Amino acid sequence: MSNAEDNNTGAEEKVYRYCGHTLKITMFKGSSLGLSAYVWGPALVLCQYFQDKKLDFKGKKVLELGSGTGIVGILAALLGGHVTITDVPEVLKQIQYNVNANIPDASKHHPNVCALHWGTDQDDFPSDYDFILGSDIVYSPSLFPGLIQTLVHCSNENTTIYLSTNMPARMGTETFHRELVTRKFNSELVHTNGMICIYKVTKKHTR
Template sequence: MTCAADEDDPFPADDCLFAETFSQENQYILAGEQLKIRQVFGANLGVAAPVWEAALHLCRYLEEQSVELGGKRIIELGAGTGVVGILAARLGAAVTLTDLPLALPQLQANVSANMPPSGWPSLPPTVLPLSWGEDHMNFPSDWDLVLCADIIYLPETYPLLVETLTHLCKNGAVAYFSSKMRKEHGTPGFYDECLPSRFKVELVHRDDKQNINIYRASLRTDQ
């Protein structure tokens, strides 16, 4: 088999990477927008491959609480398939979607597939690599919102994530987190101990059936 990459693709993916993979496309109606989200399985994407229920919960919460997204500068961390950030962009936000480099081709493909027929209402979403605690200083701190859907599952990353969030939110950004509360991954401890070390944290929604919590956080000013 010959491996090839599209030189015009900003995130060219070696065809061999996807040789033993399969993809699935799902359609979602969120906040009145129809999104087509492709999920690639078996390409070593791991947790970046699927649309997690916590991401859909966050989308619905933002709609139900009438959180203003239009005209806002938004960054999504660990965007995965991009469903949350893409919805925000469809609703008029200027969005930057970030994840580890391996996840970017799938993310970029979903952004391209969901451009409205009349074009993006604000700027086209930007897709960039971001490794927490390493290259966050390459990003500005003038965001309005930081969105995080089901990214709290590796305890060794928690201090790096807090360091990254502190930089991104230092000019007043509000962060929203949606998480399945996995005790085996120390997820409750992140919200009870790690995040409150630098942030004021408020539980704003709880789904007992799905065991999903949504939190709103802002950088503490008493430090």
Template sequence: MQCEEVSGLSDALPRDVGSLFSDTYTEESCYKFCGRELRITQHFGANLGVAAPVWDAALCMCTYFEEQKLNFKGKKVIELGAGTGIVGILVSLLGGHVTVTDLPHALPQISKNVSVNVPSDHAPNVCALSWGIDQEHFPRDYDFVLGADIVYLKETYDLLVQTLLHLCGPHTTIFLSSKMRKEHGTMDFFKNILPQYFNLELVKRDVKEDLNIYRVTCFQN
């Protein structure tokens, strides 16, 4: 549930970051999920680009967690490409031991949102993670790996797979929420690339917004 709408973003595509976010401004929005109120600041501008906004796929994932009443208490969780950090923040408030990751330029925005929403004694770790490069610095035994709208650049798909393979143990569950952008080959990633390495199950489909959520597990599960 969103308390204050952020307009004009649901149809925006990360094709031309410079023109898409040429104006620099800050917007604060309030969202409610699982009985928690999240206050999220978004710093729009070319510096953050696609990391700036709360994308619909992140809200869809939060809604799914609320609907399913998923138990994250005491679970070890990592979020990839977190942007604003809204998903990882929610999971942290639900009791998860969370690590929130993105490229270095996005970390100040995430850290600010974490500090506003999560008590310091349970705040998630905020870390830089470049797919295909930094994953070796992270453990391999996460209970959950989360990603909201991180499948949109074809040149990153192999790097993302490498990262997922490293982070996932035999009992890890991955949740990926994605806008199904044909021009970015998103469906190809889920239909042809990821199934070479993992089991996939479509667990939620938003037809109106063309959003899918996939539950992904290792073959040995």
């Protein structure tokens, strides 16, 4: 992993390597993006999980929620997924920059980057995703109802959802994963790395 920092803009580039791909991720720390301007541990643990489990996104329809820097969605696209990367509008410029830096425009797996406000915009998205990905998106109880609404709308009984969460560092994580999610979904803890947990979530069958 190497760093290159531009002190004029506050932008910092880091290089990561997963699944045989080199990812150059720029974080616009001087652009008032707050927490979204960082690559957090849960994203890296999820990328490593893809590598360790040799997950295959080839030809699969993938949605990433609360992407931040775009690293997880970009890796899924490099692994063959048809990916839609989402976050709030002010973060999209950072994501698009990183998509352009890592995936050629001519690539048939060039991700779509668009805004998605949980609990508000989900109806503008389909419900036929094969995978939904989220890293460090469980962090504020005020956002949990909208996040659940979005997960319910955008998934079906064949969708696999991976949520990677730093359990003790974010407020309300235990309640979200063990009580709120399980009302509508089956949830299985599939990996831990220190305090970071990856849950594999699938929609409960409706009778």
